[in-house]
Amino acid sequence: MFDFLDSGQYDVLGAFWVTVQLTLYSAVGSLIWGTVLAGMRVSPVPLLRGFGTAYVNLVRNTPLTLLIIGCSLGLSQTLGINLGGETFKETGFRLAVLGLVAYTGTFVCEALRSGINTVPVGQAEAARALGLSFFQVLTLIVLPQAFRAVVAPLANVLIALTKNTTVAATIGVAEAALLMKEMLENEAQAVFAVFAVFALGFVLLTLPTGLLLGWVAKRVAVKR
Amino acid sequence: MKISKAAAAAAVAVALSLTATACGGSKKDAASDGGASGGAKDKIVVGIKFDQPGLGLKTPDGKFTGFDVDVATYVAKELGYQPDQIEFKQAVSAERENLISNGDVKFIVATYSINDKRKERVDFAGPYFLAHQDLLVRADDTSITKVEDLNKKKLCSVTGSTSAQNVKKNLAPEADLLEQGGYSECLTGLENKAVDALTTDNSILAGYAAQEKNKGKFKLVGLSMSNENYGIGLKKGDKELQTKINAALKKMVEDGSWQKAVDKNLGPANYKNEPAPQITEGS
Numbered sequence: 001m002f003d004f005l006d007s008g009q010y011d012v013l014g015a016f017w018v019t020v021q022l023t024l025y026s027a028v029g030s031l032i033w034g035t036v037l038a039g040m041r042v043s044p045v046p047l048l049r050g051f052g053t054a055y056v057n058l059v060r061n062t063p064l065t066l067l068i069i070g071c072s073l074g075l076s077q078t079l080g081i082n083l084g085g086e087t088f089k090e091t092g093f094r095l096a097v098l099g100l101v102a103y104t105g106t107f108v109c110e111a112l113r114s115g116i117n118t119v120p121v122g123q124a125e126a127a128r129a130l131g132l133s134f135f136q137v138l139t140l141i142v143l144p145q146a147f148r149a150v151v152a153p154l155a156n157v158l159i160a161l162t163k164n165t166t167v168a169a170t171i172g173v174a175e176a177a178l179l180m181k182e183m184l185e186n187e188a189q190a191v192f193a194v195f196a197v198f199a200l201g202f203v204l205l206t207l208p209t210g211l212l213l214g215w216v217a218k219r220v221a222v223k224r
Numbered sequence: 225m226k227i228s229k230a231a232a233a234a235a236v237a238v239a240l241s242l243t244a245t246a247c248g249g250s251k252k253d254a255a256s257d258g259g260a261s262g263g264a265k266d267k268i269v270v271g272i273k274f275d276q277p278g279l280g281l282k283t284p285d286g287k288f289t290g291f292d293v294d295v296a297t298y299v300a301k302e303l304g305y306q307p308d309q310i311e312f313k314q315a316v317s318a319e320r321e322n323l324i325s326n327g328d329v330k331f332i333v334a335t336y337s338i339n340d341k342r343k344e345r346v347d348f349a350g351p352y353f354l355a356h357q358d359l360l361v362r363a364d365d366t367s368i369t370k371v372e373d374l375n376k377k378k379l380c381s382v383t384g385s386t387s388a389q390n391v392k393k394n395l396a397p398e399a400d401l402l403e404q405g406g407y408s409e410c411l412t413g414l415e416n417k418a419v420d421a422l423t424t425d426n427s428i429l430a431g432y433a434a435q436e437k438n439k440g441k442f443k444l445v446g447l448s449m450s451n452e453n454y455g456i457g458l459k460k461g462d463k464e465l466q467t468k469i470n471a472a473l474k475k476m477v478e479d480g481s482w483q484k485a486v487d488k489n490l491g492p493a494n495y496k497n498e499p500a501p502q503i504t505e506g507s
Binding site: 069072073076077078087088089092170171172174180185186 | 317320321322341345378383386401402403404405409416
C-alpha cells in the first residue's frame with residue numbers, strides 16, 4: 001500500500017525540510033513584526049496607533065491564499081519585485097515568507113497585546129514615575145512580563161503557521177503540500193495512503209511543538 | 225398529564241421529521257445514482273473539467289462549452305440520453321478515480337490521459353484524442369525552437385501536474401520552473417514577461433490561446449514533447465459501457481462531428497490537431 005514511498009521517486013523528507021524552513025523563517029519574522037505592531041498599538045502616538053489598528057484588522061481578515069498569490073502575481077510577476085531572488089525557487093520562497101510574516105504578524109500582535117493587558121497598570125505608572133521613557137517602559141518592564149504570559153497562545157499561532165505554510169504550494173514553493181499534489185496526480189490508486197503520510201508528517205511537526213511550548217508556558221508564567 | 229402530552233407531541237414530531245428526512249434521503253440517493261439504471265427518464269451524470277477553455281469550461285451563465293463537453297454530449301446521445309438529461313459534474317484531476325469508483329459519475333471526459341497506474345482503478349474507452357505536451361509563448365517570441373532551448377528559459381506550469389514533473393525530471397532539468405495554481409496565473413506572468421513559456425498539453429494551450437481576450441497575444445511552438453492519449457474513464461470491469469462508448473466514438477469520427485467539434489473549440493488558435501486516434505482500449 002505504501003510501496004510508492006520506496007520507488008525513490010519522491011523526496012518526502014526534503015519536502016518537509018522546506019516546510020520546516022518556511023516555518024522557522026516566518027516564525028522569527030512574524031515574532032519581530034508582531035512585536036513592532038503591538039508596540040504601535042499601545043503607543044501614545046495616534047498616527048502609529050491608527051496604522052497598527054488598520055493594518056491588523058485589514059491583513060488579519062484577508063485570506064492567506066489571497067495574500068500569497070498577491071505577492072506572487074502582484075509583486076513579482078507584475079511589478080518585478082523579486083526580493084533579490086535569482087530563480088523562481090528562491091523568489092517563491094522569499095515571497096512566501098513575506099506573505100506568511102505579514103499575515104502571522106497580526107496574530108502575534110494581538111496575542112501580545114492581550115499579554116500586555118495582564119501587566120498591572122501600576123507597574124507602567126511606577127516606571128514612568130522613575131523617569132523612564134515610553135520605549136524603556138515597554139521594553140524593560142511591560143513586554144518581558146507580557147511575553148511570559150502569552151507563551152501558550154503564541155504556541156497556537158506557531159502551530160497554525162506550520163500548517164499555513166502549505167498555502168505556499170499555490171505559488172510553487174516545493175514544500176510538503178506541493179509534493180502531495182504531485183503524488184496525488186501520479187498515485188491516484190493510493191490516494192488515502194498518500195494523504196496519511198502527509199497528515200502524519202504534520203502531526204509529527206506540530207505535536208512536539210505544542211507539548212514543548214506548553215511545558216515552557218507553565219515554567220515561565222508570572223504567578224499573580 | 226400536561227407533561228406526558230407534551231412528551232407525546234414531541235415524540236410524534238420527532239418521528240415525523242425522521243420519516244420526512246428518510247424520504248428525502250432515499251430520493252436524493254436515487255438521483256445521484258449516476259444514471260446507473262439507464263432508463264429513458266433518468267439523468268446521466270458526466271464528469272468534465274470546469275476550468276479549461278476550449279475543452280471543458282463552465283461559463284458564468286452556467287452553460288458548458290468545449291471539446292470534451294461536445295464529446296460527452298455525443299456519447300450520451302448514443303447511450304440514449306438527450307442533452308437536457310445530462311448533468312455535468314466537476315471532475316478535479318486528483319478526484320477522478322474516486323468519482324468513478326464511488327459511482328458519482330457514469331463516465332469522465334476530462335483531458336484524462338490513459339496510463340497503466342490509472343488503469344489499476346478505472347477502465348478507459350477510447351482514446352478519443354491525441355495531445356502532446358507543448359509550449360505557449362508570446363506571439364512575437366522566436367527564441368524557442370527546440371526542447372534544449374528551455375534550459376535557459378523561465379517556464380510556468382501548474383503545481384504537481386504531469387507536464388511540470390516531465391519538465392523537472394526529463395525535458396529540461398535546468399529550466400527555471402514556476403509552478404502556479406492554475407494556467408490563468410501563468411498567463412499573467414507570460415503577458416508581463418515574467419516567464420517565457422507556459423507548458424502543458426497542446427489542446428489545453430490552444431484552448432487558452434483561442435479565448436476571445438487572448439487572441440493574437442500568444443502562439444503554440446509546436447514541439448511534441450510527449451504523447452497524451454485522452455480516454456473516457458469509466459467503472460472498472462464495465463465492459464458493456466466500454467463497448468458502447470467505443471462504438472459512439474467511432475461513429476462520431478466517421479460522421480464528421482468529431483472534426484467539427486475540434487475546429488469549433490480549438491480552431492481559432494491556429495492549432496493543427498492530430499487525426500482521431502485508433503481506439504485501443506477494451507477491444
